[in-house]
Amino acid sequence: MIANDVPSRTGGGAAVQAAGLSGFVFALFFFFGGITSLNDVLIPKLKGLFSLGYGEVMLVQSAFFIGYLVVSIPAGSLVARIGYLRAASVGLLTMAAGCLLFMPAARSASFAAFLGALFVVAAGITIVQVVANPLISILGRPETAHSRLTFAQAFNSLGTTVFPFIGASMFLGSIASVDPATLSPSARAAFQVTEAAVVSHAYLALAVILTLLAALVWTQSKRLTEDRGEAVDLRGALDLLRRPRFAFGMACLFLYVGAEVAIGSLLVNYLVEPDTLGLSPQSAGQHLAYYWGGAMVGRFLGAALLRLFSPGKMLASAASIVLVLLIVSANSQGAVAGWTLLAVGLFNSIMFPTIFSLANERLGARTAEGSGLICVAIVGGAVVPPLTGHVADATSLAFALVVPAICYAGIAAFGWYARRPATEMPPKV
Numbered sequence: 001m002i003a004n005d006v007p008s009r010t011g012g013g014a015a016v017q018a019a020g021l022s023g024f025v026f027a028l029f030f031f032f033g034g035i036t037s038l039n040d041v042l043i044p045k046l047k048g049l050f051s052l053g054y055g056e057v058m059l060v061q062s063a064f065f066i067g068y069l070v071v072s073i074p075a076g077s078l079v080a081r082i083g084y085l086r087a088a089s090v091g092l093l094t095m096a097a098g099c100l101l102f103m104p105a106a107r108s109a110s111f112a113a114f115l116g117a118l119f120v121v122a123a124g125i126t127i128v129q130v131v132a133n134p135l136i137s138i139l140g141r142p143e144t145a146h147s148r149l150t151f152a153q154a155f156n157s158l159g160t161t162v163f164p165f166i167g168a169s170m171f172l173g174s175i176a177s178v179d180p181a182t183l184s185p186s187a188r189a190a191f192q193v194t195e196a197a198v199v200s201h202a203y204l205a206l207a208v209i210l211t212l213l214a215a216l217v218w219t220q221s222k223r224l225t226e227d228r229g230e231a232v233d234l235r236g237a238l239d240l241l242r243r244p245r246f247a248f249g250m251a252c253l254f255l256y257v258g259a260e261v262a263i264g265s266l267l268v269n270y271l272v273e274p275d276t277l278g279l280s281p282q283s284a285g286q287h288l289a290y291y292w293g294g295a296m297v298g299r300f301l302g303a304a305l306l307r308l309f310s311p312g313k314m315l316a317s318a319a320s321i322v323l324v325l326l327i328v329s330a331n332s333q334g335a336v337a338g339w340t341l342l343a344v345g346l347f348n349s350i351m352f353p354t355i356f357s358l359a360n361e362r363l364g365a366r367t368a369e370g371s372g373l374i375c376v377a378i379v380g381g382a383v384v385p386p387l388t389g390h391v392a393d394a395t396s397l398a399f400a401l402v403v404p405a406i407c408y409a410g411i412a413a414f415g416w417y418a419r420r421p422a423t424e425m426p427p428k429v
Contacts, residue, residue, distance in 0.1 A: 024217055026155040028088060028132045031213065032125045034159025035095065035206065037264070037292055039064055039118070041167040041285045044268040045199065048281075049192055050111045054266070054389035054397075061261050063115035065381030067122030072375040075130040084135050085221035091127030092214035098124060099207035106200035109192040117203075126375060133356055134371040149353040151303035157296030157349065161289050168285025170202055172268070240363070240370055245418060249359020252414035253377040256351050258384025259404035259411075263344055265385050267291060270341060270397050277338040291345035298349025306350065315354045316415030318347040319408045326408070330401045337398070351411065358418040 039060055047057040079087040098121030105113035136152040183191060241247045271277045271284035279287065306314060322344050329340040360370045384403060392400035 022136065022152075024085070024220055025132050025136050026152055027213065028092075028128050028217075029136075029152050029156040030159040031092075031210065032095070032128050032132070032159075033156030034163035035121065036064070036125060037160035037164050037288070038167045039261075040264045040267065040288055041164050041171050042199065043265050044281055044285065045171040045195075046111060046114065047269075049195055052111070054269075054392045055386055056389075058265060058386040058389035059115060060118060061265055061385040062382040064118045064122040065257070065261070065379050065383075067119050068126050068375055068378035069382070071123045071126040072130060072378070073373065075127040075375070076369060076371065076373070078127065079131055083221060084131050085217055088128055088131045089214040089218040089221070091124045091131065092210050092217065094124030094127060095121050096124070096207040096210040096214065098122070099203040099210065102200040102203040106196035107193070109189065109196050114196075126378075129378075130371055130375050133375075134360070134367050148303075149357050151299065153349075153353045154296055154299035154303065157292055157299050160292035161296050164288040164292060165286050167202065168268075168282055168288065171199060172282040172285045238373070240366065240373055245361070246359050246363075246370065246374070248414050248417060249355055250374050250377045252411055253352070253355050253359065253374060254380035255384070255407035255410045256348075256355055256380070257378045258380030259407035260348055260351075261381040262385040262388040262404050263341065263401075264288070264291060266388065266392065266397055266400070267341065271338050273397065275333045275337065275398075276341075277335065287342065290342045294343065294346035295349045298346045299353075302350035302354075306354070310419050311350075311354050311358055312415045312417070312419030314350060314415070315358070316412045316419070318350055319412035319415060322347045323405055323408045323412065326401045326405045330398045330405075341401075355411070355414065358414075361421070 043057050043060050046052065046060060047054075050057075075087070075091070078090065082090070098117050098119070101117035101120055102114070105117050132152070133149065136149055241250070267288055268281060268284045271279050271287055272281055277284070277287075302314070325340045325344050325347070329337050332340065356374065359374055360367060363370045384407060388400045388403040391403055
């Protein structure tokens with residue numbers, strides 16, 4: 001299921017067509033990144049609203065990222081049946097439906113209802129991501145795919161920088177002024193409904209925007225000539241795990257997403273602690289812009305550097321630096337503890353696109369099949385954050401950083417393993 005040779009040409013109308021389609025793909029990266037990062041400010045909001053522990057509130061990420069486990073393989077089949085851009089429209093509409101489900105969740109003031117809405121949003125994001133990653137890879141020359149995907153991920157980071165800042169301003173202002181645990185049962189119920197409505201209104205606005213974007217993307221579907229190939233089936237896709245580079249890369253993506261999400265989910269509470277920056281919840285939420293903004297800057301820089309240096313060696317170096325930053329943060333106090341953890345975002349920047357493209361390198365006609373399967377590994381975001389949360393409940397937020405630290409050690413190992421170009425994937429028999 002690879003687009004025809006139109007994107008690979010470099011001159012004339014084909015290049016203009018590829019550039020125009022790339023703009024739509026960049027918009028997809030922006031929105032699914034931004035909406036995913038809203039979880040980082042939604043977590044402290046729901047933690048305070050429902051008086052939850054870290055392990056419990058991390059179910060937000062579990063409900064969200066379990067969508068990748070459930071939907072990734074069917075999403076690959078959907079793309080095979082209806083094409084890249086039409087599948088992207090379906091994904092955007094599914095995201096919009098999930099955003100609308102925040103309305104009944106807010107009226108019921110039920111944590112479980114919020115988790116259900118988040119799962120539907122994640123299902124739509126999974127479809128969009130299964131489309132976007134291979135599509136941006138094939139809209140250009142194969143030898144620059146690492147750089148192009150990193151550049152596209154910079155737009156993802158732009159969304160993750162903007163959305164949490166706005167979300168923190170909207171969601172977190174009341175956390176510092178009211179502790180729901182101190183209210184009477186009736187007052188607590190009223191407070192929960194009122195504060196949940198603030199969240200639902202933001203997601204309602206997103207539903208409108210996503211619906212309009214879905215319609216626009218659908219109108220562009222005829223601009224891309226595709227060889228859709230066969231529908232992806234689980235048994236056939238699992239055959240890719242016999243390729244050591246792909247299997248190691250898939251495990252590495254599991255670790256990366258889990259570690260990145262765990263750190264982002266705990267950052268607000270970490271920066272609020274007196275031993276770090278001692279910020280208010282709203283200010284701490286706005287500081288997420290430094291974490292995700294660092295990833296955005298790093299991706300624009302990384303897109304250039306990946307044209308000059310081995311992607312595998314760059315990945316190993318970045319993961320090793322993050323490992324050092326986590327050790328320093330966990331064993332420090334004050335500004336050093338806070339800013340070293342925020343600096344992780346800068347070095348996270350190249351990791352997802354580099355892991356993804358290294359694992360899928362030279363899969364040929366099975367690129368879309370590999371994309372559908374490797375996106376299953378994003379379920380790491382459902383596993384590592386709750387584990388980190390339970391460690392934090394049992395010890396401290398600083399000690400809990402040992403969990404993502406172990407993940408980054410695995411990422412460094414994969415980068416070194418994949419420092420040489422991959423071999424060509426044999427045709428599927």
